Each structure stands twice: as structure tokens, then as C-alpha cells.
Amino acid sequence: MDEAMERESVPETSNPIGFDGIEFIEFATSRPQALGSLLEMMGFRPVARHRSREVELYRQGTMNIIVNAQPADVPRIVEPVERPVISAFAIRVRDADYAFRRALDLGAWEIPVRARAMELNIPAIHGVGESLVYFVDRYDEFSIYDIDFRPIPTVDPHPSAVAGLHLFGIVQYIGVDRTADWVEFYSRIFGFTPLSDQVRFGIMPKGLLLQSPCRNFYLQLIEPEAGAGDIPLEEHLHRVGLGTPDVRDAVAQLEKRGIEFVASQAVHANDRGALTKPYLGGVMFELVHSDSAPKR
Amino acid sequence: MAMNFADFGMDTASLAGTLECKLAAIRGAGFGQVMLAANDIVGHPASATGGNRAVRESGLRVTGFEALRDFEGLGGKLHAYKVAVAKSMLELCHGVGCDLLLVEATTLKHAHADPERVASDLRKLAMLAIPLGIRIAFKPREGSRTAHDLASASDIVFRAACPNLGLALDAFDALVAQTPHDDIEALAPQQIFVVQLSDFMWHEIRSPAEHASTATHFRVFPGEGAHSDELAALVRRLDKIGYAGDFSFDVYNHDYLQMPAESVADRARAAAEWLGETVLRRALPVPNLERLAQSR
Numbered sequence: 001m002d003e004a005m006e007r008e009s010v011p012e013t014s015n016p017i018g019f020d021g022i023e024f025i026e027f028a029t030s031r032p033q034a035l036g037s038l039l040e041m042m043g044f045r046p047v048a049r050h051r052s053r054e055v056e057l058y059r060q061g062t063m064n065i066i067v068n069a070q071p072a073d074v075p076r077i078v079e080p081v082e083r084p085v086i087s088a089f090a091i092r093v094r095d096a097d098y099a100f101r102r103a104l105d106l107g108a109w110e111i112p113v114r115a116r117a118m119e120l121n122i123p124a125i126h127g128v129g130e131s132l133v134y135f136v137d138r139y140d141e142f143s144i145y146d147i148d149f150r151p152i153p154t155v156d157p158h159p160s161a162v163a164g165l166h167l168f169g170i171v172q173y174i175g176v177d178r179t180a181d182w183v184e185f186y187s188r189i190f191g192f193t194p195l196s197d198q199v200r201f202g203i204m205p206k207g208l209l210l211q212s213p214c215r216n217f218y219l220q221l222i223e224p225e226a227g228a229g230d231i232p233l234e235e236h237l238h239r240v241g242l243g244t245p246d247v248r249d250a251v252a253q254l255e256k257r258g259i260e261f262v263a264s265q266a267v268h269a270n271d272r273g274a275l276t277k278p279y280l281g282g283v284m285f286e287l288v289h290s291d292s293a294p295k296r
Numbered sequence: 297m298a299m300n301f302a303d304f305g306m307d308t309a310s311l312a313g314t315l316e317c318k319l320a321a322i323r324g325a326g327f328g329q330v331m332l333a334a335n336d337i338v339g340h341p342a343s344a345t346g347g348n349r350a351v352r353e354s355g356l357r358v359t360g361f362e363a364l365r366d367f368e369g370l371g372g373k374l375h376a377y378k379v380a381v382a383k384s385m386l387e388l389c390h391g392v393g394c395d396l397l398l399v400e401a402t403t404l405k406h407a408h409a410d411p412e413r414v415a416s417d418l419r420k421l422a423m424l425a426i427p428l429g430i431r432i433a434f435k436p437r438e439g440s441r442t443a444h445d446l447a448s449a450s451d452i453v454f455r456a457a458c459p460n461l462g463l464a465l466d467a468f469d470a471l472v473a474q475t476p477h478d479d480i481e482a483l484a485p486q487q488i489f490v491v492q493l494s495d496f497m498w499h500e501i502r503s504p505a506e507h508a509s510t511a512t513h514f515r516v517f518p519g520e521g522a523h524s525d526e527l528a529a530l531v532r533r534l535d536k537i538g539y540a541g542d543f544s545f546d547v548y549n550h551d552y553l554q555m556p557a558e559s560v561a562d563r564a565r566a567a568a569e570w571l572g573e574t575v576l577r578r579a580l581p582v583p584n585l586e587r588l589a590q591s592r
Contacts, residue, residue, distance in 0.1 A: 105420070106419075106420060106423055107419070107420035107421065107423025107426075108424075109383070109424065109427065110421065124376070126427050127427065128427060129427075175429060177431065180459035180460075181426045181429075181459050181460050182426070183459075184422075184423070184426065184458055184459055184460070185423065185426045185427070188421075188423065209338040273480070
């Protein structure tokens, strides 16, 4: 009763920034070719290069992955090293400037504008660890890539997805007792909603799931396990989750391309999901059963 | 020894000398934690980097970082200015490996005192602190129109409703204001992020001016002042409601700044022994506390 009344008293804020999915996920690494090869094994194709920076765009189906090898140019962002890390994700919103201003009003940290002449200024805020969250509103008639990137000649700019793979979510490792803080961050700034413990996807059912206002994207917050030792883990974006309507088919197709999956007693591929082995010092992808590929 | 020093820490403001001397005296007296002021770090002869190194090498855990003042209730450019100051404080706090920033309720006449607005500003501050893993401890101040006592500060923290926003309780203020113990019992233990302990020598304080001078010059360690019984009762009350966080001695005393740091640290040690052995008895098993936690 109380809960229902509370929900009614909340004004139209379920999707305050017009959250409409994820435009891209960015990895930073000083060895972009090595990561590029892994991404190609995962079914992505390089489709474009940045005009002025050491940045490449990989694509498959509806997913865009940016590989960034550009040295860090402002404080508190990822300095590319050999081991690739997830350094940013970009949210599609109704009005990027509005979403950005609103985030700053709520207490987000802006990063200094980095656009050069003739480049788009994509507003961004600091996220977990050294990662960034971008706000993108150009994804309908024309895209950010039309302006800042040059297509790679003779390459299909829209390669289809292996086994219907689509972006499902990102797993974020957090510190002890930090779940409530990050729920606060993602719900207030972006409109994410925490899901009940009963809702689980895939084969790694740990931590807490947050659902995006557009219901197409999930963040999974995982605190260290009890007794995991005293060494404090830096909070970070750990791995990307890919949805597929048929996990076993996706595993078979990716294995054919050379990807290996974890096959232990506790973690192994089944109808619900699968986990790739760690590559390049720790990059792994999780497959999750999911029918609904986002639009586009 | 029966008592547990881990619960108690000293404040660098109680001691004379360089940061390194203060830290050595605190460590030498057996303490494991220290409350720092921003000036300890930025005022270090080898800049903030040197200050951070000194703290790291001391092996002391940092209880908290003092203090952001006059933050809330401001408009326009003043607000933007204070947000910039707050960001600097948060970065310093993070840089020294501390996860708690103390924020004193504003005493500015320019500040709006509307509780909703104050709560909103503190919510923004708490949001700024989330990516850095910092908690905000809001401390009432005598003479503040936003939060002059524990009850009003608690009301604002409750309105702001952020997981990383809580209260700093200063026993000195509680003694001077003769805060009813019911006010303390009304607090949830998880709402109190840190407790600062000090006493003073006179039996009563007759004017706001006397309050101010006593607070900044004439505080003494617990067990040394005129209100040992009240202080002991307060600490027991906190223990009873389930407070299990840190106690920091916030003794600001001009006489102590003319004494060798080691001998002042010895006085602090005597205070910790008095509290640990005769008041708190925390080193003993506390089955009652666990029962209390379960009944919540």
C-alpha cells in the first residue's frame, strides 16, 4: 500500500533523460591490434577509424565497440596499457546536453571538453574508477561516427551479428558495502531501477542487477565475496554481457571462430549463458540468453 | 592489555610539529588511525604528494578528512564556487586514501536555511563523493541556521536520503548543548559515520563567544575535563544503540600546541585507555550487540 502510494507520488521520472540504449562501449589499450583480433573472433568487424586519434570502431549487428589507444589527456581517465580495460560506455539520450547538465546539477563530475576543430563534442561524466559515461543524442538520422570517423574502404559498414548477438549489459565490480552508493548513482543520474533478487540472467547470478529505463540494458554490481581477502580491489567495469536468443548456437559459432569458453564444475555453458576464457590478461565476454535484440 | 586501540584515533590538530612528527607521535602512542585536516596535506613542504606519502608511510588509517565548511544553501556563483571547493576537498581526501569527508553546517548569513534546499545541496555533495568512494559526515554547528544541533542535522540527512550521507557527532557540542540522550537514542547507528570526543575544563559555558573560544582553544581529552561522567554516559549510550564506528579525539587546545607532540599523544593514550577499559569495554565479546542487530 505504502509502496504503491510512493510510486504514484513520483512524477514522470521513470526515464528522465530519454535513455534509449547504448551507443558504444569503449575499451582502452596500448595494443589495439591484439584487442581487434579478439573482437574479430567475437564476431565484430573494424568499420571506421577516427580522423585524428588512435581510435577504431568495431561493429556487429546493433553493437558498436570503440578501441581507444590514445594516451590519456585529462586526469582520472584510463591510460591505455597492454591489458585492455572497459574505459567508457555511451548512453543514447533524447538530448545529450540536457542529460549532461542535469547530471552535473545532481553532482556528477564533468570531464573537460576534448573535441578538436571539426570534431563533435560528446559530453561525458566520470563513472566508476577511471571510466567515463558519454551522452549521445545523434543516433537516428546521422551518427557521431559520420563526423569524427572515416569509414574503412571496402568494408561492410553494418556487418550482421553472429547468432543474433546484441548488447545485454556490463558487469561492474565494486567495493565492500558500496552497492547502495552505486544504485544511488545510476538511478538518480540515469534512471536505472534495481531488480529483485528473483530476476536473474545468465550463469553468473551474483550481486545486484540494475535495469535501464529503456529496459534493454543491465548493469550488474558485484561486491567482493566475503573472505576474498583484505586487498582492496579497484572498482571497475569488468566485462561486457552479450545477449543471444540461442546460447548454445552462439557458443558453437564462436568456438568455431576460435573463442574458448570456461568449462568448470561451477561455471560452464548451458542454455542460460556462457563465459569466455579471459583473453589478453583479463578480457572476457559473458553470453546471456535474451530474445529481445534492441531496435535498430 | 584488554582494550582495543583500533576504535580510537587522534586529530593532527591536537599536536604541534610537522605532519611527519605528528604521525610518528600518534603511531608511537599506539594509535592506528588519524583524523587529518586538508591543510596537513596541502600545507606539506613537499606539496600534497609529500603529504600523501607521509600519511601512507605512517601506516595509520585515516579516520576522516576535515572539513568542508559553508557549503550548503548558496545560490548562483557562490554555489558554483563552493562546488569547486568541495571537488578539491574530495580529491584531496581520495588522494590520501580516506573515505570520509566531514562537512560542517554553514554559519553564513548568505545561506538559505530551507531544509529541502539544504538537503538537495548535500545530496549533490554526496553524489560527487560516490565515484571516489567517499562518505559524507554532516556535522551540526552552533550558530548555524541549517543545522545547529543533532536533531536538525539528522532531519536534513533524513531528507537527503543518500546512502553515503550521515552524521558526525561531536561530543563536545553535545556536552555544551546538553543534548538530551533521547536525541541520541533516536538516531539509527548506521546514520552516525564518526564520533568525535573531547571535554573541557569549565562546568558551564555562558555565552556563544565563550563557546567559540572554548571549542577552538580549551578542549581536553576525555577523562581530563569537568564532564567525565556525562561523556562516559554519552559513549555508553552510543554503544547501546549499536554504534560500532570510529571515535576520534578532536581536542583543540592551545596549551597542547606548546607541548611536545609525544606527551600530548600520551594524554590521548590515557584517554583511550580510560574509555576502553572503564567505559566502553569494547574489547570484550559483545553478544548483546549481535542480538540488537538481529532484532532490527
